[in-house]
Amino acid sequence: MSRRGESALVGSLLGVIALLFLAPLLWLLTAAFDAEAPLSAAVPQRFTLENFEQVLDWETTIRPLWNGLLLSGGAALISVLAAVLCAYPLSRYRSRFRRPFLYTVLFATGLPITAVMVPVYSMFVRLDLVDSMFGTTLFLAATSLPVAIWMTKNFMDGVPISLEEAAWVDGASAMQALRSVVLPLIVPGMGVVGIFTFINAWGNFFVPFVLLLDPAKQPASVGVFAFFGQGGLIAYGQLAAFSILYTAPVIGLYLLVSRSLGGAFTLTGAIK
Amino acid sequence: MRGAVLSRWLLPMAPAVLLLGLFVAGPILWSGYVSFTNAALTGAAATSPDFVGLENFRRLFADPALWHSAWLTVVFTVGSAVIGQNGLGLLIAVLTRHRNRVLRNAVGVSVVSAWVLPELVAAFALYAFLNPEGTLNALLGAVGLSQDWLFSAPLLAIVLGNAWRGTAFSMLVYQAALSEVPTELTEAAEVDGAGALRRFRHVTLPVIRRSVLTNLMLVTLQTLGVFTLIYVLTAGGPGDATQTLPLLMYDEAFELDEIGYGATISLVLLAVGALFAVVYARTLREEV
Numbered sequence: 001m002s003r004r005g006e007s008a009l010v011g012s013l014l015g016v017i018a019l020l021f022l023a024p025l026l027w028l029l030t031a032a033f034d035a036e037a038p039l040s041a042a043v044p045q046r047f048t049l050e051n052f053e054q055v056l057d058w059e060t061t062i063r064p065l066w067n068g069l070l071l072s073g074g075a076a077l078i079s080v081l082a083a084v085l086c087a088y089p090l091s092r093y094r095s096r097f098r099r100p101f102l103y104t105v106l107f108a109t110g111l112p113i114t115a116v117m118v119p120v121y122s123m124f125v126r127l128d129l130v131d132s133m134f135g136t137t138l139f140l141a142a143t144s145l146p147v148a149i150w151m152t153k154n155f156m157d158g159v160p161i162s163l164e165e166a167a168w169v170d171g172a173s174a175m176q177a178l179r180s181v182v183l184p185l186i187v188p189g190m191g192v193v194g195i196f197t198f199i200n201a202w203g204n205f206f207v208p209f210v211l212l213l214d215p216a217k218q219p220a221s222v223g224v225f226a227f228f229g230q231g232g233l234i235a236y237g238q239l240a241a242f243s244i245l246y247t248a249p250v251i252g253l254y255l256l257v258s259r260s261l262g263g264a265f266t267l268t269g270a271i272k
Numbered sequence: 273m274r275g276a277v278l279s280r281w282l283l284p285m286a287p288a289v290l291l292l293g294l295f296v297a298g299p300i301l302w303s304g305y306v307s308f309t310n311a312a313l314t315g316a317a318a319t320s321p322d323f324v325g326l327e328n329f330r331r332l333f334a335d336p337a338l339w340h341s342a343w344l345t346v347v348f349t350v351g352s353a354v355i356g357q358n359g360l361g362l363l364i365a366v367l368t369r370h371r372n373r374v375l376r377n378a379v380g381v382s383v384v385s386a387w388v389l390p391e392l393v394a395a396f397a398l399y400a401f402l403n404p405e406g407t408l409n410a411l412l413g414a415v416g417l418s419q420d421w422l423f424s425a426p427l428l429a430i431v432l433g434n435a436w437r438g439t440a441f442s443m444l445v446y447q448a449a450l451s452e453v454p455t456e457l458t459e460a461a462e463v464d465g466a467g468a469l470r471r472f473r474h475v476t477l478p479v480i481r482r483s484v485l486t487n488l489m490l491v492t493l494q495t496l497g498v499f500t501l502i503y504v505l506t507a508g509g510p511g512d513a514t515q516t517l518p519l520l521m522y523d524e525a526f527e528l529d530e531i532g533y534g535a536t537i538s539l540v541l542l543a544v545g546a547l548f549a550v551v552y553a554r555t556l557r558e559e560v
Contacts, residue, residue: 010367014375017364018382021436023408024401025385028393031400039403040410078291086288089281097281103553108296110489110549112497114518115541116296118525118534119303122311142295145288174280203390205500210526224392225504236400243393254388 028240037237051241060223061245068219068246070133071208072201075140076194082141083148083193088178090149091156092164102153108146117210124211136211140204144197151196155189156182195253202250220246300542307536312529321532328536338537340512341520345496348431348516353495356435358488361442366472369450380443387440395504398433402505426506426514434501438494442487449483450476482555489552496545517541 023041031037032051034044055061090098120139121130129135163185164177172180183190205221212218224246227239307328311321332338364383368376386394401407402421409418421429453476461471477484499518502508508515508523515523521541525534 010371011375014364014367014371014379017360018379021382021386021439023411024397024436025389027400027407028397039400039405040407042410082288082291085284089284093280095281105292106553106556107546107549108292110493110545110552111296112493112518112541112545114497114499115521115538115545116299116303118521118531118538119299119306120295121525122306122531122535123299123302138291139295142291145291146296149288175284199388203392205390205392221390221392224390224396239396243396247389247393250388250390 028243031236031240032244034237037235037240039236051235051237052245054235055238055242055245061220061242063216064218064220064223065246065249067133067217068202068221071137071140071219072198074134074137075144075201076198078138078141079144079148079197080152080190080194082145083152084178084183084190086149087152087156088174088182091153092161092174105146105149109150113143114206117206121210130211131213131217133212133217136208139211140201140207141197143207144200148193148197151193152186152190155186155193159185192257195257199250199253303535303538303542306532307539309532310530311532311535324532328533331533332536332540337512337515337520338540341515341517342540344427344514345516347427348434348498348502348514349492349495351431352434353438353491354488356431357438357442357491357495358484360435360439361444361487362446362484364439364443365446365450366476368447383443384440386436387438391437391500392504394437395433395501398436398501399505402429402433422506423510426510430502430505430514433505434495434498437501438491441494442491445483445487446480449480453479485555486552489548489555493545493548493552496541496548517544 026041027039030041030044033047033049034042035046035048035050037044037051089095090102124130124132124135127135159182164181167177167181202219203221205225208219209222209225212222220242224239224243227234227242306321308323308325309321310324310327364379368379389397399406399422403409404418404420408421412418457475457479458471461475466474497518498516499522502514502516502519503522506514508519517537518541521534521537524530524537
């Protein structure tokens with residue numbers, strides 16, 4: 001086959017792949033702006049924002065989004081703080097505990113978290129933490145912590161230790177050196193870790209679904225599901241509109257990360 | 273010296289170790305304990321569960337539902353992760369290499385958009401797509417192939433659905449890996465007359481071998497735990513046609529109120545995951 005022929009073939013194959021990946025998403029976009037949305041993607045007969053108006057009230061959308069923000073923001077903050085503190089000695093000092101610890105962390109990044117939901121629920125019952133947003137936040141932070149520690153250590157390893165030596169000579173303690181020398185240099189990296197944790201927690205359905213029973217405490221991920229359970233009659237347009245409102249922050253954060261750090265791959269820095 | 277250990281290691285690592293110990297290691301150990309009891313959600317067994325020894329394990333391994341679920345999990349994981357996500361991701365990465373920017377970006381955005389969506393929204397979009405009145409049937413209706421996919425081909429539906437959702441990760445991994453393959457190598461092979469397939473097999477593949485291994489490990493681990501996608505699309509049904517281990521675990525623990533039995537299933541799932549995770553950690557050993 002000629003070069004040009006091969007190139008055209010690959011081009012059209014890629015085009016087909018792109019269309020196949022987009023096809024299931026088209027419905028979300030068309031239904032959200034269609035007052036009488038069907039279940040298949042179709043150009044709205046009458047373009048409207050009614051669906052958005054109807055779902056934009058405190059109970060349907062705003063409270064679930066706010067809860068999601070509290071849970072995911074809290075988890076991201078806790079995870080980043082704990083990861084920075086934990087990664088510093090792992091990156092800077094030698095000890096015979098270092099390797100086993102890093103192994104354990106690496107091992108934990110691979111564990112299927114779904115598998116612990118039953119024991120977590122049972123443990124939360126004993127500790128009286130079911131329906132506690134704080135407990136759920138801590139759990140979400142803990143589950144993303146192994147990856148966060150791993151990524152943070154990689155970022156810290158990139159900062160030459162000679163920079164801190166100057167600070168040590170001036171009498172700074174390790175923690176002072178971490179704060180004044182290392183942290184400013186890895187702020188973008190920590191942003192990535194924080195956003196990564198946030199996106200994961202924001203999209204997580206199973207964890208809040210099991211641990212939070214009170215609708216007033218449930219985040220948007222569980223909120224979407226509530227649309228589904230109302231016995232057959234579903235306003236698909238409203239559901240699509242809600243999905244878009246719930247998805248928008250994640251897309252924004254994703255673009256922020258992939259733009260500032262050159263490619264989505266940085267999100268998965270842990271695997272390299 | 274002892275003070276140095278305290279301030280250098282123990283204090284800074286304490287928050288992370290505490291969180292991991294309490295919320296990750298804790299539940300794993302706890303499931304070890306609970307699986308030896310008849311703990312339930314309600315009733316007497318909820319407040320004071322009895323120790324039942326190996327009863328849950330004996331029951332579980334004699335339960336045909338476990339073997340059925342284990343088999344479905346294998347089919348789901350191999351189909352959607354190993355062949356689907358991994359294979360398709362590699363194919364897209366290879367095809368988009370050295371293509372023009374516009375095409376490369378268009379493919380990248382469409383594949384990644386299925387991946388960055390919150391899992392429930394993605395599952396939902398798929399549900400609407402596969403519904404009898406959904407987009408797929410609207411397209412296939414013209415050729416008379418429309419049907420209720422979630423009923424007629426539920427396993428295929430979740431396999432393709434998970435491949436659709438997760439391919440972006442493998443694609444990104446392989447795009448990064450391929451960018452590190454020296455062009456001189458492939459060009460030299462081309463001059464020597466090696467065709468595209470041969471070049472890939474003998475030049476590219478050896479260079480990206482490690483990425484292939486770690487990616488296979490990771491997508492397998494992620495897929496073992498998939499719950500939301502299946503729960504939304506088929507809820508394990510029809511019947512038990514798509515009841516993978518996470519769905520079986522959920523049903524036993526929360527629908528049938530048997531926390532102890534559910535915890536036993538979660539131990540099995542964890543054990544399978546741990547096996548893969550050990551291999552994964554070992555392949556990355558030199559990096560520590």
